[in-house]
Amino acid sequence: MSLAPLFFILAALLLLGLLAYAVRPIEKRALSPDSVFEALSEPRHSFRLPQILQSLQPSDTEFLERRGMRLLRQRIRSERTQIAIRYLNQLESDYETLLEASRILAVMSPEIVAMQEFERLRLSVRFAQNCFLMRLRLRAGFAPWKGFATISDMATTMSFRMESATSQIALQSALAADSASFMEERGGGR
Amino acid sequence: MSALLTLRNVFWAATSLGEIVLIGYLIHRKLARSHFWLFFYLCCTVAQSALGVVTYSVFDFKSPATRNIIWGSQAVVITMRFLAACEMARRILARYAGIWAFAQRVLLIVAAGVLLYTAVFSDKHLSMMILTVDRGAELAIASFIVGLLLFARYYRLEISPLDRALSIGFSLYSCFYVINDSLLEKWMEPYSGFWGFMDVITFLACLFHLDPGGSLVCSGPGIRQPQERAFRPLRSTIP
Numbered sequence: 001m002s003l004a005p006l007f008f009i010l011a012a013l014l015l016l017g018l019l020a021y022a023v024r025p026i027e028k029r030a031l032s033p034d035s036v037f038e039a040l041s042e043p044r045h046s047f048r049l050p051q052i053l054q055s056l057q058p059s060d061t062e063f064l065e066r067r068g069m070r071l072l073r074q075r076i077r078s079e080r081t082q083i084a085i086r087y088l089n090q091l092e093s094d095y096e097t098l099l100e101a102s103r104i105l106a107v108m109s110p111e112i113v114a115m116q117e118f119e120r121l122r123l124s125v126r127f128a129q130n131c132f133l134m135r136l137r138l139r140a141g142f143a144p145w146k147g148f149a150t151i152s153d154m155a156t157t158m159s160f161r162m163e164s165a166t167s168q169i170a171l172q173s174a175l176a177a178d179s180a181s182f183m184e185e186r187g188g189g190r
Numbered sequence: 191m192s193a194l195l196t197l198r199n200v201f202w203a204a205t206s207l208g209e210i211v212l213i214g215y216l217i218h219r220k221l222a223r224s225h226f227w228l229f230f231y232l233c234c235t236v237a238q239s240a241l242g243v244v245t246y247s248v249f250d251f252k253s254p255a256t257r258n259i260i261w262g263s264q265a266v267v268i269t270m271r272f273l274a275a276c277e278m279a280r281r282i283l284a285r286y287a288g289i290w291a292f293a294q295r296v297l298l299i300v301a302a303g304v305l306l307y308t309a310v311f312s313d314k315h316l317s318m319m320i321l322t323v324d325r326g327a328e329l330a331i332a333s334f335i336v337g338l339l340l341f342a343r344y345y346r347l348e349i350s351p352l353d354r355a356l357s358i359g360f361s362l363y364s365c366f367y368v369i370n371d372s373l374l375e376k377w378m379e380p381y382s383g384f385w386g387f388m389d390v391i392t393f394l395a396c397l398f399h400l401d402p403g404g405s406l407v408c409s410g411p412g413i414r415q416p417q418e419r420a421f422r423p424l425r426s427t428i429p
Contacts, residue, residue: 005372007311008325011304012368015332019361022339023354026346103345107286117292 045090049152052087055080081138084148088138091155092131098158099124120158127154206239221352227277228356231270238263261320268327271360272301275331278356279338282349289345297337301330325371332364 054060064073102120134147213232216222222229241263249256279297283290308326335357342349349357 004311004322008308008329008368008372011329012332012365012372015329015336015361016365018336018340019358019365022336022343023358026343106289107345107347117289 045087045094045155048087049148052084053148056084081141084138085135088131088134088151091151092127095124095127095155095158098155102158102161120161123154123158127151130154202239206236209236209239224281225274225277225352227270227274231267231274234263234267234270238267261324264324268324268331272327272331272334274356275335275338275360278353278360279334282338282342282347282353286345286347289341289347293338293341297334297341300337301334304330304333321371325368328364328367328371332361332368335361335364 061073061076064070064076099120106117130147130151134151137147209232213229213236216225216229216232242260245256245259249259279293280290283293305326308322308329339357339361341347
């Protein structure tokens with residue numbers, strides 16, 4: 001028995017589902033261009049990474065163990081793990097803002113940003129995957145150093161890309177304005 | 191059975207009338223130039239209906255000439271629909287040069303990928319080839335348009351109400367067409383008359399669908415072909 005008709009029906013149903021999703025009204029309010037530039041200039045949570053990593057080092061609380069305050073050490077380590085998870089949430093939130101900014105820049109940009117969209121998509125998938133694994137690691141009590149550094153690097157890379165794209169757009173706008181005024185001057189001189 | 195055929199012919203006439211109204215609307219609103227491929231596509235669908243009537247009155251249902259003419263015209267209509275979808279994508283995305291450059295590649299790769307996938311997964315029987323190609327093309331068009339709408343949603347781009355209605359109508363029709371064809375191939379061959387009627391109903395439902403605001407929208411997706419009749423000569427070649 002051929003399964004081809006079933007495959008086609010499933011594919012069509014999947015497309016109908018995607019169509020329903022695509023035409024649904026967007027609930028989340030889009031950022032205005034001003035708020036995007038504001039968000040880009042704000043300090044990133046990734047700058048606090050060294051402190052977070054330091055707080056998660058076992059050596060940072062070893063002296064409590066040596067002094068016989070084992071329970072206190074456990075409590076502090078558990079609290080610090082919670083703080084690290086919250087920090088991870090903030091990193092994700094930063095990344096979301098950068099993604100939102102990238103969307104707006106792609107709409108504003110003539111060609112620079114959108115050509116990197118595939119790369120950004122790949123980066124976003126990796127970022128989400130790393131965050132998920134990091135949460136599991138933190139909860140299981142494994143050493144999170146390498147993973148945290150990767151996530152933070154990704155957020156920083158994204159931020160630099162956004163800044164560079166913004167500068168290029170600004171440069172192009174300035175050049176376009178210059179050439180327009182030059183043409184205007186030439187036209188006026190005749 | 192004859193009541194069903196009469197009803198189907200009434201609906202067939204109603205859809206042809208709907209297409210003519212849509213052509214008139216495009217001319218009246220001076221949209222024929224900006225929506226050139228859509229306009230051309232609608233003209234082709236009306237011409238296809240007329241051709242169908244002439245063909246069935248001149249040739250026998252099962253004759254090879256009927257099959258060639260009907261399926262040949264169907265190939266033209268599907269090509270026109272794909273061009274109308276490409277034109278719509280250009281209208282929606284071309285204002286954003288960067289996104290457009292990216293989307294062109296992605297959408298064409300998606301459409302070509304679906305066609306290829308269809309070819310790999312389909313029945314390789316020669317007699318089913320026309321149905322397979324037809325269905326694959328519909329699936330590719332639906333993927334292209336749904337991809338376009340997903341792009342527009344991701345970048346929160348504005349879509350004019352006409353383009354929105356068109357894209358929904360086109361994709362709904364293509365998806366239901368694929369489902370109808372697949373049902374026919376697998377289970378409904380003995381009920382091909384009923385299937386032909388459902389095809390006309392699908393077309394009408396997609397031609398006039400409700401927009402999210404609740405108002406009735408005319409979108410002109412695809413002509414329902416005289417499929418039930420066209421299918422007979424095709425099926426006659428299946429051993």
